[in-house]
Amino acid sequence: MAEEGFLTRKFGEGVENYYSGSPLNRLAFLRTNHTYLSTALQHPSTRFLLLNSLDPLSSTPSTLAFVSYSDISPLISNPYTKTEEETLETFTSSIDHPVLIFLGIDESASSEHTITTPDGKYTGQAYFSVDVTPYPHASYSSAADGLLQGLKVDHPTAVFRTARKDLNLDKEHAAIYASARTLTNWNVTAPFCAGCGQKTLSVNAGTKRACPPKDAGVETRKCPSREGVHNINFPRTDPTVIMAVISSDGTKILLGRQKKWPKYWHSTLAGFLEPGESIEEAVRREVWEESGVTVGRVVIHSSQPWPFPASLMIGAIGEALPGKEDIYLGNDPELEGAKWFGFDEVKEALGFTSGLYEGTPVGYKEGALRLPPKTAIANQLIRAVVLGEIHLAKI
Known part of the structure; x- marks a missing residue:
């Protein structure tokens, strides 16, 4: 067995999300x-x-x-x-x-x-x-x-x-x-x-x-x-933050849903990073705009290329500030709803994940929480939080 490197010993095994890990050398x-x-x-x-x-x-x-x-x-x-x-x-x-x-x-x-x-x-x-x-x-x-x-x-x-x-x-x-x-x-x-x-x-x-x-x-x-150096006619990649937000007491995770999603289907919050904005700032802004919750500490988890059409999903984990966890959807009408879910409920739901265009999983009970599949970085962020599978890149 190969000897573990410094980063693995310090942060654990890395995460390589779906749509990444091409077997091709691009040359x-x-x-x-x-x-x-x-x-x-x-x-x-x-x-x-x-x-x-x-x-x-x-x-x-x-x-x-x-x-x-x-x-x-x-x-x-x-x-x-x-x-x-x-x-x-x-x-x-x-x-x-x-x-x-x-x-x-x-x-x-x-x-x-x-x-x-x-x-x-x-x-x-x-x-x-x-x-x-x-x-x-x-x-x-x-x-x-x-x-x-x-x-x-x-x-x-x-x-x-x-x-x-x-x-x-x-x-x-x-x-x-x-x-x-x-x-x-x-x-x-x-x-x-x-x-x-x-x-x-x-x-x-x-x-x-x-x-x-x-x-x-x-x-x-x-x-x-x-003339000179420019990026006028090069491919665009749209940086997008996607975040699992933990309650200040470390027992709940914030999830939201859009109206077009299947019933009971929830996911982590996400939004585009704006020019002149750091990843941490974008996480705090998007969470506050969409849910009214104020986030303090932010750490990076992993990233995922998302080719629909050209996003780079930057996965993060944020922690809500005490006394700033009340949900308010009036700032940004993008979400139909947002809710704090206890870890036990989310752990059970991880056994019944499915894509947006798939039917309900075998064994699913009507009315229970539904979550994105493992191919989505949202699933990996949720797992990192509620199952303790956290491998973070400190910045």
């Missing part, structure tokens, strides 16, 4: 190396995840389905035959291209399925994702329609499943899908430059959108995104 430094990307793209063992309206192609509710380059080459051809600079110089806004993202390599793959990086340092099986949605306005919509029809013949057991309703992906596939979905959604919803309003081009293997200096050979407007 971010090779995203502009079109020679390598071209080789990886066309390698016979390279695997492609297809998204249709952000729903992934899957073999079963727990496993993604992957296709080969030959399946999707009629739609994407090979966009890496030119350098990134040459691609920008020949940009034509009237010609659309499906979003193609290099997700990384699986270094654990067997040798016959791998390619090696130019420096010879890394070897693995390459993964890409492709948005095959036949958008009506896209110049490739007919090709996308044809590809979807061909999939029904060539991969009859694979279907596009709605992510939050019809899928319960295993952890590694969930992490791969999270990256693909988040980046695809951003590319699709940010087709124009935030600096000058012109149409942009997906570059850097799908992780950046560039504002080309020319469009069909004609000079375009001057744009701040082409």
Whole structure:
């Protein structure tokens, strides 16, 4: 058994939440190396995840389905035959291209399925994702329609499943899908430059959108995104605090519910972090705005990427101040209700968790508390509090 490190001895085992823990090495430094990307793209063992309206192609509710380059080459051809600079110089806004993202390599793959990086340092099986949605306005919509029809013949057991309703992906596939979905959604919803309003081009293997200096050979407007350091056309990640709040006497946990949730279903409070605000400040503000409860000490528990559409859930545990625990919902009408629950009631409810779109669990008694599933960071925060499974990063 490996010897425990200092942090494990001090804080306990770490927490790796659902949608994190991808098995792929992203190789971010090779995203502009079109020679390598071209080789990886066309390698016979390279695997492609297809998204249709952000729903992934899957073999079963727990496993993604992957296709080969030959399946999707009629739609994407090979966009890496030119350098990134040459691609920008020949940009034509009237010609659309499906979003193609290099997700990384699986270094654990067997040798016959791998390619090696130019420096010879890394070897693995390459993964890409492709948005095959036949958008009506896209110049490739007919090709996308044809590809979807061909999939029904060539991969009859694979279907596009709605992510939050019809899928319960295993952890590694969930992490791969999270990256693909988040980046695809951003590319699709940010087709124009935030600096000058012109149409942009997906570059850097799908992780950046560039504002080309020319469009069909004609000079375009001057744009701040082409000058100096900026973050104008990079993917957005929305930091969100989610917190389990303990009563000042350490016997109860604060949970809330929204009107659209199933009956008796409660969860931890959450909200977006605002500019110029620390995580601790955001926790205190959101809890007070939504429930009227005032929080003092805040500690960080863990985080979770949440690809619906692009949040980073920062999990925290807060402690209410004595005499400041009365619930008042008048500040912010977001919650239908909020309530302090005793630990014993919550412990029992942890045996009957379910997702928002799932039916009631087997053995559940009508009227009892319902909680989010283990795939949600809210569940992990609740468990940390009421079961004593607290692994904190002190800051």
